[in-house]
Amino acid sequence: MSFRYELLSSTNVKKADLRTVTAGSVEYNSLADIKRTAKFTIVDDGSINFLSDRIKPYARLKMPDGGYAEWPLGVFIPTTPPRKADVADVVTREIEAYDLLQVLVDDKVADRFTLTTGANYIASVKSLLDGAGIASQNLTTTDKILPADRDWDPGTTKLSIINDLLGAINYRSLWFDENGVAIAQPYVTPEVRASEYVYRDDDSSVIFPNVQHSLDLFALPNQWVLYVSEADRAPLRSVYTNSSPNSPTSTVNRGRTIVAAPEQVDAADQATLDALTERRAFESSQVYESVDFETAIAPYHSDSDVYTLEFSALGLSAKYSETQWDFELKAGGRMRHRIRRVVSV
Structure with missing residues (x-):
């Protein structure tokens, strides 16, 4: 396994291959407002415009024929960190970067924002995304409309407005996929979703030891x-x-x-x-039942994956929903997972 990086424009068009990244990591947290984040160490040769450029890393797996299978890991907006020079006068930056949800956090309504009775929820979301310059969208349509006028105070982020609208029709909060596409979908409970794959501690296991399982039902409401x-x-x-x-x-x-x-x-x-x-x-x-474990890097993980975990030492054999994962962008790295058990209570 290896990794490569692309430098994109502010409209997600590839400008060049970025060959100055020396280290990095990617993290996904489905419960956070900005769900996908990254860190990159780069040699600063002046090729990145930190005011507008974006970084898109890929995981690559070499195939028997010499070619590569590739998985994009997200489109990231870099911050502008300090420049540091070492004893050999090599200038580097330690960059923190955020997925395109950051655009909707930065973009706030200047005046009181009002949607009137009869406005379609998803059409309103699309209008907000269009206004923020988010062109790549995959929005599941709905016929639901606002039953009354709804407004938001000046200074409210467009992400907050969008997620308020999505929540009102029982959709998941907005997220961006690995290629920088905005996704809005109806919420489906993990218990009725099919398991996408299986992690099993058998002879071909990619699970590392030290799996941690926790369960606390003391204060659980009914x-x-x-x-x-x-x-x-x-x-x-x-x-x-x-x-x-x-x-x-x-x-x-x-x-x-x-x-x-x-x-x-x-x-x-x-x-x-x-x-x-x-x-x-x-x-x-x-929230009261979770499992933390590590595996070899699996770059196909995305938002709120549902999969089966079988780990005999703890008697685990069930379907889970993933809330968080992360890994370093280096060959031989470990991928950390946090999952919740899908239970009916």
């Missing part, structure tokens, strides 16, 4: 309340109670109700609010 309260529309309320006899944390098995703090949200209608409440219940249950 009832969730979400509501919509706006001056110009009828109030909506949704309650989801876990009363399943098959769940160890349910009201039935615990003999008591543990209520999560009621939460005010924006939802297009009652059906969406009910779906959001069920989603809150599912996501709240996930």
